[in-house]
Amino acid sequence: MPELPEVETTVRGLAHVLDGQVIARIETRRADLRRPFPPDLVQALTGARITSLSRRAKYGLIHVDRGQTMVFHLGMSGRWRIDPDEIGKHDHLVLETGAGHTLALNDARRFGSVDLVDTAALEAWPQFAAMGPEPLGPGLTPAHLAAAFEDRIAAVKLLLLDQRIVAGLGNIYVCEALHRAKIHPEREAGKVSRAALARLVPEIRAVLEEAIRAGGSTLRDYVRPDGELGYFAKDWRVYGREGEPCGCGKPVSRVAQGGRSTFFCTRCQK
Structure with missing residues (x-):
């Protein structure tokens, strides 16, 4: 998608x-x-x-x-x-x-x-x-996520995909942002520290902005209106790379969450 x-x-x-x-x-x-x-x-x-x-x-x-x-x-x-x-x-x-x-x-x-x-x-x-703030707009802050995650036992990755919390985030870029912020996707959202949320927000913005500059990810049927394929897929650090080495050398893992594949590093993400 x-x-x-x-x-x-x-x-x-x-x-x-x-x-x-x-x-x-x-x-x-x-x-x-x-x-x-x-x-x-x-x-x-x-x-x-x-x-x-x-x-x-x-x-x-x-x-x-x-x-x-x-x-x-x-x-x-x-x-x-x-x-x-x-x-x-x-x-x-x-x-x-x-x-x-x-x-x-x-x-x-x-x-x-x-x-x-x-x-x-x-x-x-x-x-x-009912949508949450835009991830590239001023409304997405560590304080917003902290309030949305308070006392929630659902996995942080699943809540980031909830459009009522953040509008527009999808599976690929949530996997990538969590990896960059060193947050385990299965961690209970309510237990993600303020320090981790402070890392996460700028990483969400960074991964989206980099993908936009690259023209979007090449994924199945997606092409830009001019017919060119996006090429950010070349820069995926974990998404779609199960078994391949993370930057730390540990093989990338995959689990199913909410019917979708989640890719992460068990060494880098806690």
Whole structure:
């Protein structure tokens, strides 16, 4: 699944061809993805001018001058294609700009989604209302995590994946950040020290920022809108490296937590 850096990279790539442009035509090529397309999507956006693009957690936001925002989620395998040679069977939403660019939302598994939300009501939108702070924003602090983790016996890794605590963190980057901060992923969250949380917050930011600069991780179907693959996977220290040596020389271990694989070092992480 595309995680925060992949979505941020996608939004930045789209901004190069969409920001300030008029949507000349928009077409839904099937009735739904994970849920139905908004029935008024075509009417609401045809002729609208895109004023800006942004991201909230793992959602991309395309804001228009009619006070509305198209919110997209890439699901497991979704991606935007810019000026494709042809429209394929998995291109389920097609958008054309006044400048002549064609953009296609491609989603073979159809686990993604597209919604239309009043821009002024975005923070109250049910998917956003209960979300925690952005990991790259000022709201993520050691004090915030300490309050969220207080008296919790659940594993720290599982709570970091809880979008109500931190918005947008995913499995890959939580594994990497915990390794960098030297925190065992199975440690009870309520027992993680303030000193460890003080290490963790900057490591969360660092691993995400490095991945964004690298263009997102290459993972199965993910590619950037320009067709290039991200290359942060080359810098993974533990994720997907079971049995390979950690930087300390100890083989990387893997356990299952919440139905997902967790990669860590039993020597470095306590």
